Amino acid sequence: MIPDLSLASGGINANVWVVALAGAISFGVPLVLAALGEILAERSGVLNLGVEGMMLVGAVSAFLVADATGSPWLALLAAMAAAAALAAVHAFLCVTLRANRIVSGLALVIFGGGVARFVGSSVEGQPRGAEIDPLRIPGLADLPVIGRVVFQQDVLVYATVAVTALVALYIVRTRPGLALRAVGESPATADAAGIAVARVRYVHVIVGGAFAGAGAAYTMLVVVPSWNGSATTDGIGWIALALVVFASWRPWRALAGAIIFGFALRANFTLQAAGIAAVPAEILSMLPYLLTIVVLIALAPTAMRRRAGAPTALGQAYVRDER
Amino acid sequence: MILGRYEVLLEQRTDIRRSSALIVPVASILGALVIAGVFLWLTGRPALSVYARLVSNGYGSWYSISDTLGQATPLILTGLAAAFAFRMNLYNIGGEGQLYAGAIGAAWAGLAIAPHVSGPVAVIAVLVAGMLGGVLWILIPAIARAFLNTSEIVTTLLFNYVALFLMQYLIFGSSSFWRDPDSKNFPQGKPLPEVAHFPQLHFPRDVAGIDFPSGVSRVHLGLGVAILAVLVVWFLQQRTSFGFDMKVVGSSERAARYAGIPIKRTVIAVMLISGGLAGLAGAGEVGGRAYALDPNGLVLGLGYTGIVVAALSRYNPFAVGLVAVLLAGLRTGADALQGATGPLRVPVAIAFMLEGAILLAALGGEVFRRNRLVVRRIREAPA
Numbered sequence: 238m239i240p241d242l243s244l245a246s247g248g249i250n251a252n253v254w255v256v257a258l259a260g261a262i263s264f265g266v267p268l269v270l271a272a273l274g275e276i277l278a279e280r281s282g283v284l285n286l287g288v289e290g291m292m293l294v295g296a297v298s299a300f301l302v303a304d305a306t307g308s309p310w311l312a313l314l315a316a317m318a319a320a321a322a323l324a325a326v327h328a329f330l331c332v333t334l335r336a337n338r339i340v341s342g343l344a345l346v347i348f349g350g351g352v353a354r355f356v357g358s359s360v361e362g363q364p365r366g367a368e369i370d371p372l373r374i375p376g377l378a379d380l381p382v383i384g385r386v387v388f389q390q391d392v393l394v395y396a397t398v399a400v401t402a403l404v405a406l407y408i409v410r411t412r413p414g415l416a417l418r419a420v421g422e423s424p425a426t427a428d429a430a431g432i433a434v435a436r437v438r439y440v441h442v443i444v445g446g447a448f449a450g451a452g453a454a455y456t457m458l459v460v461v462p463s464w465n466g467s468a469t470t471d472g473i474g475w476i477a478l479a480l481v482v483f484a485s486w487r488p489w490r491a492l493a494g495a496i497i498f499g500f501a502l503r504a505n506f507t508l509q510a511a512g513i514a515a516v517p518a519e520i521l522s523m524l525p526y527l528l529t530i531v532v533l534i535a536l537a538p539t540a541m542r543r544r545a546g547a548p549t550a551l552g553q554a555y556v557r558d559e560r
Numbered sequence: 561m562i563l564g565r566y567e568v569l570l571e572q573r574t575d576i577r578r579s580s581a582l583i584v585p586v587a588s589i590l591g592a593l594v595i596a597g598v599f600l601w602l603t604g605r606p607a608l609s610v611y612a613r614l615v616s617n618g619y620g621s622w623y624s625i626s627d628t629l630g631q632a633t634p635l636i637l638t639g640l641a642a643a644f645a646f647r648m649n650l651y652n653i654g655g656e657g658q659l660y661a662g663a664i665g666a667a668w669a670g671l672a673i674a675p676h677v678s679g680p681v682a683v684i685a686v687l688v689a690g691m692l693g694g695v696l697w698i699l700i701p702a703i704a705r706a707f708l709n710t711s712e713i714v715t716t717l718l719f720n721y722v723a724l725f726l727m728q729y730l731i732f733g734s735s736s737f738w739r740d741p742d743s744k745n746f747p748q749g750k751p752l753p754e755v756a757h758f759p760q761l762h763f764p765r766d767v768a769g770i771d772f773p774s775g776v777s778r779v780h781l782g783l784g785v786a787i788l789a790v791l792v793v794w795f796l797q798q799r800t801s802f803g804f805d806m807k808v809v810g811s812s813e814r815a816a817r818y819a820g821i822p823i824k825r826t827v828i829a830v831m832l833i834s835g836g837l838a839g840l841a842g843a844g845e846v847g848g849r850a851y852a853l854d855p856n857g858l859v860l861g862l863g864y865t866g867i868v869v870a871a872l873s874r875y876n877p878f879a880v881g882l883v884a885v886l887l888a889g890l891r892t893g894a895d896a897l898q899g900a901t902g903p904l905r906v907p908v909a910i911a912f913m914l915e916g917a918i919l920l921a922a923l924g925g926e927v928f929r930r931n932r933l934v935v936r937r938i939r940e941a942p943a
Contacts, residue, residue, distance in 0.1 A: 286713065326920065329924075330923055336923040337923065339651055339713065340923060343653060344871075344919040346864075346916075347867070351911075351916045352599060352916070355909040355913045356602075356603065358909055359907075472718070472720075472721050475714060476718075519729035519733040520733075526722050530715050534700075534708060534710050537708035
């Protein structure tokens with residue numbers, strides 16, 4: 238991932254670590270958005286491994302629309318729509334046709350990556366046509382440390398926190414959220430209670446895709462300054478999948494985890510800015526992936542003991558007994 | 561699903577017709593061509609002529625067939641790697657990284673061992689080191705899966721990125737053993753001594769239609785290794801007790817436990833063999849094509865395409881060989897299209913788009929092979 242260094246060059250004497258924290262939040266936004274989407278899909282019982290593919294399709298859509306219209310907001314919408322369309326393919330294959338979910342998710346990554354590289358090949362390496370500027374919150378932005386870290390972010394950062402809260406409330410406190418959990422835990426019971434299992438699954442997989450698309454749009458409009466083929470997202474879709482496990486399928490934990498992973502994702506630039514050149518760039522680039530692997534392995538014993546919040550019906554197709 | 565007064569449902573077929581084994585794949589490929597055709601049409605390209613060129617570039621001449629077989633060599637091995645593990649519901653999607661690790665190992669053997677030994681030993685050292693590189697690369701995911709039940713899907717995938725950066729570090733980021741010290745401005749891998757180069761297949765120049773610069777084709781020893789691997793995998797699966805253990809563990813861990821089959825050992829063995837197969841693909845790319853560790857020339861998604869090969873061949877090793885050649889032709893054809901002029905100039909990514917579309921279509925098609933679509937009129941409920 239090629240970072241937008243302009244983001245990190247806030248104040249002349251800005252403390253490196255303050256900038257690093259601010260950057261961690263910004264790098265965390267695509268992760269948490271994609272993870273929230275996956276939480277919605279998995280809570281309905283549908284594993285969708287295609288996050289990386291949906292994000293690539295979303296990112297290229299965001300780039301092309303930003304290029305054509307100059308509007309970051311239209312770019313965001315286009316990314317959400319494109320990723321949601323790809324998610325709908327997964328929903329159709331898994332919910333209606335009951336195909337192998339794992340292979341379907343992988344197919345989404347390969348097809349989505351191929352489509353994105355195909356339509357994006359003519360603009361590869363070009364700078365983006367629009368971006369989302371940071372928003373200084375009057376009064377608060379000038380506070381020491383916290384002002385730079387929290388109150389000079391762009392509007393999508395604040396929106397992401399709000400969306401996390403809404404998703405958390407939706408899952409736990411609303412009727413459709415209750416239906417969602419019922420479908421994910423025991424589809425047969427949900428069906429008997431009159432919940433349309435297939436419809437709930439379709440809706441949440443597709444909305445989950447739109448979330449991944451929003452995350453990809455943020456990557457494209459804030460984090461990475463140009464379309465670089467599959468290196469644009471560079472595996473953050475996969476890290477988001479691990480983040481869901483890390484967060485035990487809970488939105489707020491996903492947000493907290495995303496900041497930690499966001500910190501690792503930009504460790505490269507933090508250490509360079511701090512003047513620590515002892516560790517080569519390529520080795521630092523491995524850090525987020527190694528961290529994710531370590532976290533997954535370290536969490537495994539706990540996950541085995543309590544199933545750590547995984548929806549019971551995750552990965553099971555639901556076939557209503559016929560008569 | 562209920563549409564108005566009709567009920568639409570999938571009903572499991574009691575008899576799967578033989579002919580469907582052919583009809584479904586063909587229909588899937590046609591479906592994929594239609595999907596990709598939409599994108600070609602949207603970008604202002606004549607889809608049918610593009611496809612015609614793709615086929616003639618991929619399979620139309622002796623030269624392109626030799627090229628396609630050269631491309632198929634790593635795909636057979638990464639396809640086998642995926643198929644062997646997927647069959648047991650072990651989703652090793654780290655073939656890409658295991659291939660890189662295999663290339664690193666193979667290049668090490670080619671540089672460190674080969675100069676001191678004779679021809680066949682040097683080549684064998686390259687192959688073995690490649691295999692070991694792949695095995696090493698899947699070791700942690702395999703152990704974590706067997707003992708801690710950590711999902712191998714995400715761990716194997718994440719290791720792909722680690723391998724990619726490691727390879728880049730060895731060539732671009734450091735003056736490592738693998739890097740050519742004479743390449744200051746454009747860092748490159750150190751060339752392997754000739755003794756480590758895989759033998760190439762020579763076509764006699766007088767055979768009609770063949771015109772290679774030196775009579776040498778792109779087909780190298782690696783293809784023989786890949787074909788041998790197909791036979792070994794088939795034998796392992798069908799004719800050994802290990803293959804039987806695999807089948808039992810794959811279909812029901814509980815049954816395997818009651819039968820006293822060592823589950824953890826079987827899981828680890830299958831994953832290590834899978835990694836070794838992908839590592840062999842990396843060895844072939846180093847010893848048979850690049851003759852050095854060449855990061856840029858290796859990042860072709862060969863491991864990811866292996867997943868497509870495996871899924872399309874329904875994990876059958878012989879089918880893996882055929883599907884690999886088919887998809888390799890797409891890649892050679894797409895490579896040539898990239899160099900074309902006018903509206904037939906198509907980005908090479910069309911190969912990946914087509915691969916993904918074929919896989920999606922085949923997934924849907926497989927369902928219709930096993931089930932039939934039934935549309936029934938809903939009768940009024942009896943009073």
